[in-house]
Each structure stands twice: as structure tokens, then as C-alpha cells.
Amino acid sequence: MDTITDWDDAYANRAYIKDAGIIVDQWPVDAKTFRDELSQQGRMRADVAYGPHARNRLDLFLPEGKPKGLAVIVHGGYWMLFDGKGFSHLAKGAVEQGFAVAVPTYVLCPEARISDITKQIGDAISVAAGEVDGPIHLTGHSAGGHLVSRMVSATSPVAPNLLSRLRKTVSISGVHDLRPLINTKMVETLKLDTAEADRESPALLRPLPETDITFWVGADERPEFVRQTTLMEAAWGSDAVVEITIEPAKHHFSVIEGLTDHNHALVRSLLAL
Numbered sequence: 001m002d003t004i005t006d007w008d009d010a011y012a013n014r015a016y017i018k019d020a021g022i023i024v025d026q027w028p029v030d031a032k033t034f035r036d037e038l039s040q041q042g043r044m045r046a047d048v049a050y051g052p053h054a055r056n057r058l059d060l061f062l063p064e065g066k067p068k069g070l071a072v073i074v075h076g077g078y079w080m081l082f083d084g085k086g087f088s089h090l091a092k093g094a095v096e097q098g099f100a101v102a103v104p105t106y107v108l109c110p111e112a113r114i115s116d117i118t119k120q121i122g123d124a125i126s127v128a129a130g131e132v133d134g135p136i137h138l139t140g141h142s143a144g145g146h147l148v149s150r151m152v153s154a155t156s157p158v159a160p161n162l163l164s165r166l167r168k169t170v171s172i173s174g175v176h177d178l179r180p181l182i183n184t185k186m187v188e189t190l191k192l193d194t195a196e197a198d199r200e201s202p203a204l205l206r207p208l209p210e211t212d213i214t215f216w217v218g219a220d221e222r223p224e225f226v227r228q229t230t231l232m233e234a235a236w237g238s239d240a241v242v243e244i245t246i247e248p249a250k251h252h253f254s255v256i257e258g259l260t261d262h263n264h265a266l267v268r269s270l271l272a273l
Contacts, residue, residue: 034088056107070099084105092260
């Protein structure tokens, strides 16, 4: 792999994805359609509070019948963009497989630091787990991929009484070593320093015992995202069950599409089917 000299370019996605703006604009449209459908069926609980901030809210989507367990989907956006409601439709595959799905929104940088967001996601999981019995499965995309990896790191904020319920984690196009971000313009918003990057980088931490995690990335993503994915096999492979999946013909924005299809390999991996 070539030496990276422009770290902003290394983490740039939109500039390298055809019709990126159209794809991003379609996400909230598809999300609202899914929310409306489940709301009409009485299978959605909106804006469940998991903390004091207005953004400490999650939407809970319910399957037909008793849930087989809980899946949590954490949105991306470099910890500084978007909210959970723009990604509701990604719950579709797991819901159709019989799982309840929580999609949290969190306080963004710079109002929060990445370490604060890590704690928020732990709190969201605790509240969602109090609403749904059974095993807990975690997935997230990009910044969300980082956050779900943190949930199964040794310094996880997940409540100790819930750790035994964690069954499977799928980190999609996650950033697992935060140190390179210090070299980007994003650091002005993230307020990230070396100490926090060390504390919040899953690649620099040990996984929780008995962690089963898949690191998933699109083959057509920026090389840095592929590198950030494959490095986790060396970082965690001796201490956890680790699988690396590089999905053909997928870029950073299309790689999450599989979550909407209950038979897609991404959903089957997440739910350990």
C-alpha cells in the first residue's frame, strides 16, 4: 500500500462515489417510509429516552410476534453528522428475521467528544436491552462501526450485567485506529487528541472475552477503510473470534444496503444465522 501523505483525501468518501449526493439524500426518504409502515402497524416505539440530552433518543422497531432478541444499529457520519432517524430502514432485514431493532441518535461532535459518544451508545444499549429480552447483536457503519467495536473492547461502557447477552458484533467500514484522524481537518470538530485516540481506538485495546465479531468492508471503498478493517485481524485475532469480509462491488455508501434484506449475508452474519 502506498504511503499516505494526504489524510483528508484518505478519509474522503463522497468525492470518490458516483452520485454520492443522490444516495445520501435517499437515505432519509427510505427511512421515513419504513418508520411510517411500522408505525401504522403498531410495531414502532419512537424517541425512547436513554439520557438527558434531546439527542439521547432511540427508535425501537418490533417484529411480528415475540422478538428473538435485540439488534442495535449505530449510524455513521464521522461522529459529527446525521441522526438515527435517517437510517431507520437499515432495521428492515433484522426485523423481518424476527428481531427487535434499536436505532439510537447521539450527541455529535463538537458538542460531545468521541469518548462521550462511546458512553452514550453504552447507555442506549442498556435502555434498549431493558425493553427486549434475549441475545444482543450489534452493528454500525463507519463511525458507528467504530462505536460497536468499542462496545466489545476491554473498556466497554456496556453495563456488566448485559455483557453475557452480547452474541455477535458486525463493524461495517469502521475506523478502528483513530490516530490518523489527528492529521485531518476533521480534528477541529472532533477535538481529538493523542490521549483520547489511544483510549478510544479498538485496535489499541483488547476485545472482551468470548467476543465474536465480523469486520465488514466494501471492496470498492477508499484503501484506508480497507486497511482499517483488515488490521483488526492482527489486532484481535488471537483473543476473539474474528472474521474479515470484503464485499465485492460495494463502496462506503452502498455497503450498508445489505441490512435492508433479511436474506443478505450481512444480516445473516449480524444475527448469527
